Amino acid sequence: MxxxxxxxxxxxxxxxxxxxxxxxxxxxxxxxxxxxxxxxxxxxxxxxxxxxxxxxxxxxxxxxxxxxxxxxxxxxxxxxxxxxxxxxxxxxxxxxxxxxxxxxxxxxxxxxxxxxxxxxxxxxxxxxxxxxxxxxxxxxxxxxxxxxxxxxxxxxxxxxxxxxxxxxxxxxxxHSRQIAELAERIDRLISRTPAPADTPFESRYLSYMADKHSELNVFGLDLVHSPHSWPLDSAYLSLEASTRSPGSAPGLMPAEQVLSGRDRVLLRGVAGSGKTTLIQWLAVSTAGRKTGEQLLHLYGLVPFVLPLRTLTRASGATLPGPDQFLNVVGCTIAGEQPTGWANRVLSEGRALLLVDGIDEIPEHERLQVRAWLRDLMRGYPRNRWLVTSRPSAVRDDWLAGEEFTELDLAPMSPDNVEAFVRRWHVAAGAGDALARSLLQAARRKQDLGRLATNPLMCALICALHQERRGYLPNGRMELYSAALSMLLARRDRERGIVAPERLVVSEAHQIQLLQRLAYWMIRNERSEMDHTDAVTLLDRALPALPVLAERSDSETVFRHLLNRSGLLRAPSVSTVDFIHRTFQDYLGAKAAVEELDFDVLVGNAHLDQWEDVIRMSIAHARPAERAKLLTSLLNRGDEGPDPGHRLHLLAATCLEHATELDPTVHREVQQRAAALIPPRSQDQARAMIEVGPVALELLPGPEGLTVEESYHTVLTATGIATDAAIPVLAQYCLTFDPRIRDLLVRSWSRFDTVRYAAEVISQVDEGDLYFPVSHPAQVRELAAHGGRHRIAVTGGFPLEECAPLCSARRVTHLRLAAETDLDARALSCFRDVHQITIGPAIALVDLGEFAELPSLRSLHVSPDTALLGEDTLPRHIRVEITESPSPAERDTGQELVASPTRA
Known part of the structure; x- marks a missing residue:
């Protein structure tokens, strides 16, 4: 020196x-x-x-x-x-x-x-x-x-x-504490390791499950020269689940993470919303040990896929215990399992039980299923459970006594729809130009865009768009009819296939026969039927079709329908069902109308399994029959103990399908529905959402409404999620209730980005509200409307895309709720940010990357997030660990509370 x-x-x-x-x-x-x-x-x-x-x-x-x-x-x-x-x-x-x-x-x-x-x-x-x-x-x-x-x-x-x-x-x-924590983690891993004697079979079973569920059958992909199934890895589309807690804006999470921090979940979703696909994804991810960071909570678990319609196939049969799980679902290697293996897996808390389809079993059997679930959970309390159902199949809190969290599968967002359409066209070899054409058509045609809310409807639209070279039907019923025609009349012809039995059955005859099978299943509250029962029904129907009866017998016709129609499948050697419940309901409703079974329809209208059948019956019926059926529904509702609440709303949902109807009946249906406006609870809001766009005409503005009525009105309009709801929502932009403002901004991704930003987002008072951006287009629109102090990045796009937002107005608070790269270059545009909150979706954070942000004062991170480089932060930046919320707080989307400062 x-x-x-x-x-x-x-x-x-x-x-x-x-x-x-x-x-x-x-x-x-x-x-x-x-x-x-x-x-x-x-x-x-x-x-x-x-x-x-x-x-x-x-x-x-x-x-x-x-x-x-x-x-x-x-x-x-x-x-x-x-x-x-x-x-x-x-x-x-x-x-x-x-x-x-x-x-x-x-x-x-x-x-x-x-x-x-x-x-x-x-x-x-x-x-x-x-x-x-x-x-x-x-x-x-x-x-x-x-x-x-x-x-x-x-x-x-x-x-x-x-x-x-x-x-x-x-x-x-x-040191003792650290050793104890390490020992606990090791114990958890060891507890998920099979006993040596069980290891060979368990490895074989996991490989079998990963392979069995590794492909997804997607409607329309078996046409022309495309494959009939899709590899699940490339087909799976991450959807979102929303909380159902009363009194709060719905919180969204990736659907595959519904069991993160929750041991027991009841997940509701409409037909075709992706419930079964989600179960496949969880089974394959767990069996293949492909859990990754976001599914680490499932690592080492053993999946059991239990479709309830298969478990209850034999009416009155006892539901299986663990040692029977594999046999009942038709597992090929069931005979190889060591004695007591499944019991040991559940006793050790290593099982992931995926129970699919409460709605697919008769209503009178559901109490038995609940008792079966309770007994299993009492005997084996330490496992993970996911149970699925349609929304109306069981009441709220159906499994609350067993500490189940109830969640809903959210409708597909515009981003989800675009991703699905593009993937479908890649898998079908249809080319990107056709995908772009369909997406443009969906943006132009409101009716078409409104139909594309779940994977099944998206697949239908994609297949028809390709098959008809760009022409698409207008409504839901037209869509189903066109899909049936495509499958029944053109499937084999387009693929150049001739049936091995050399039997040619016309489209009309196939529909007549399939209607019989569908209506039998509906009347008997079944989603499957035995092979022998199906053949018996066809045998009774053939005499009415003499041209077909002369050429073949009922067994041959059954095999033809199973192998060639594209509508039936065999879940086991001895049973048959429809490829999707929607087609069963469509065909069954057509049979009910043709047989004039209106009293049967009205008599069963209170049952959730009949709701879609009723709606489709209204569409199939002629004008006079339609008026009679709707009037009967209203009358039965008037006489019921619950002022007709459910039946009156069911009648209102039918108006969408009533292309021609007596004006007097139409007016009476609307009047009954209007009596239930404004909605005053989440149940009423969900019921109004099922009514569809017709309900938007009945929803009032905020004048004269209580805060609760205003909130549930907004909840209804955001749930219907068609652009026709935007003018309704715009009326509520100036409200001071934080739940309504939060709901308005969180619903942005469900609507047209530009229009919703102009009419709703730009009018909502920002206060201390976080404005979500899930893709760069929302960033640009928010910047065009002056930016906001607080933004939440809810999509996994590069943070550099937020530069327009930062230049338009100072961003002082940033919340990161999706996986994204957190490096100094990506963060550099946030020069004026004071506080950054990092959600649990980001598993690892290098704090050194934040050191160069001159205005940053505090970092809020989840206790589950690993931190590096704490000694590189300047003195003025505090790191605060957010306390883990209770299940109730987590499921209502309440904010995390910061704990004392951590260096």
Whole structure:
């Protein structure tokens, strides 16, 4: 080190010459006397609670503290001969600098054990960061000397810590705690490891499950020369699930993460919404050990896929116990399982039980299913459960007594629809031009866009668009009719296939026969039927079709329908069902109308399994029949104990399908529905959502409504999610209720990006509201409307795309709710941000990437997020660990509360 006299003194020798008898007494004076014990009453024991110059137990004055620092410099100068090499004013300034840096000990939030683990070099750097202005004005020589003095002092400080009577007990406690946490994690992994005797079969079973469910049958992909199934890895589309908690805006989460932090979930979704596909995805991900970071909570579990319609196939049969699971679902390798294997898996809490389709079993059997679930959970309480159902099949809180969380599969967003359409066309080999054409048509035609709300309807639309070379039917019933025609009349012809039995059955005859099977299933509340029952029904129907009866028998006709129609499938060797419940309901409704079974329809209208059948019957019926059926529904509703609530709303949902109807009947239906407006609960809001766009005409503005009525009216309009709802929602933009404002901005992704931004987002008072952006188009629109102080990035797009938002208006609060790259380059546009909240979707954060944000003051992170580089953050940036919310708070979307500051 150069001096003012041209000589050199190696700073490294300072630590050698400042022996313990010179430095230790001075360092000891900086700390107050402590008692014996492990200091566990207030933990962690912060360094700030040990120092003698800060806090209520202050024993050193500033003058005393400065004299200690000066003595440290004086002894260093004496021991190293620096008195002759540095002027007195430089030594005085150096004493003040050392005092300022050591004073930062009182600001460190680490404890003595952490400091010792850090080491004296890193502790010195931490003190330098806490006192960046301490060396201002010093020469280069003095700055270097200050650094070496501080390192030497830190070496003695750490030595002092290790000599404290409480240090060893505290260290043992810390190490014991760390060992206990590690042991717990290892125990969890071990608990998910099979016994050695079970390992060979379990490995074989997991491989079997991963292979069995690895393909997805997607409607329309078996036409022309495309494959009949889709690899699940490329086909799976991550949808969203929403919470159902009363009194809050619905919170959204990736559907595959519904079991994250929850052991038991009842998931509701409409027909075709992707419930069964989600179960396939969870089964394959778990069986194939492909859980990744987002599904680590399922790692090591053994999946059991249990379709209820298969378990209850034999009417009155006892539901299976664990040892019968594989046999009942037709698992090919069931006979190989070791005795008691499934019982052991469940007893050890290693099972993932995926129970599919409460709505697909008769209503009178559902209580038996609930009792079966309860018994299984009492006997095997430590497993994960996912149960699925249509929304109206079971009442709210049906499994609340068993601590189930109830969630809904949300409708597909425009982004979901676009992703699905593009993937479908890639799988079908149809080309990107056709996909773009369909997406443009969906944006132009509101009716078409409204139909594309779930994977089944999207697949129908894609297949018909391709098959008809761009022409698409207008309504839902036209869509189903066209799909049936495509499957029944053109499927084999387009693929150049001739049936092996050389039997040709016309489209009309196939529909007549399939109607018989569908209506039998509906009347008997079944989703499957035995092979022998199907053949018997066809045998009775054939005499009415003499042309077909002369050429074939019922068994041959059955095989033809199963193999060639594209509408039937065989879930087992002895059973048959429709490829989707929607087609069963469509054909069954057609049969009911043709047989004039209107009394049967009205008599069963209160049952959830008949709701879609009723709607489709209205569409199939002739005008006079339609009026009679709707009038009967209204009359039965009037006579019911619940002022006809459910039946009146069911009648209202039918108006969409009533293309021609007596105006008087139409008016009566609307009047009954209007009596239930505005909705006053989530149940009523969900019922109105099922009514569809017709309900929008009945929804009022906010004038004269209570806050609850206003909230549930907005909930209804956002749930219908057609652009016709935007003018309704725009009326509520100026409300001061935070739930309504939050619901309005969170629903943006369900509507046209540009129009919703102009009519709703731009009008909502921002206050302390976070505005979500899920894709760059929303960023651009939000920037065009002045930006917002608080934004939440809810889509996994690059953060650099947010630059227009930052330039349009200062973003002061940023919430990151989706996986994205967090590096300094990506964050650089957020120069004015004060607070960043990082959600649990981001598993690992390098805090050093945030160091260059000049305005950042606090980082809020989830306790599940791993942190790196905590020692690289400037002093002014606080890291606060958010407390884990309770299940109720998590499912209502309440904000996380920050815990005390963490360094």
């Amino acid at each position: 150069p001096t003012h006299h041209g000589e050199y003194v190696d700073p490294a020798v300072i630590g050698v010459r400042l022996t313990s008898n010179l430095v230790a007494p001075l360092i000891r004076n900086l700390f107050r006397t402590e008692g014996v014990g492990a200091d566990l009453v207030q933990r962690p024991v912060r360094i700030s609670s040990l120092v003698s110059f800060k806090g209520e137990k202050r024993t050193l004055t500033d003058a005393d503290f400065t004299r200690i620092a000066e003595k440290l410099v004086d002894r260093a100068a004496t021991a190293t001969g620096l008195y002759e090499q540095l002027p007195s004013y430089e030594l005085n300034a150096l004493g003040n600098a050392v005092a300022n840096s050591l004073r930062a000990l009182g600001d460190l939030t680490m404890d003595d054990v952490q400091a010792v683990q850090l080491g004296h070099h890193a502790l010195a750097r931490a003190l330098l960061r806490e006192s960046p202005s301490a060396t201002i004005g010093l020469s280069t020589d003095a700055v270097l000397l200050h650094e070496r003095l501080l390192e030497t002092a830190c070496l003695h400080i750490l030595h002092f810590f290790t000599q404290r009577s409480s240090f060893v007990p505290r260290t043992l406690v810390e």
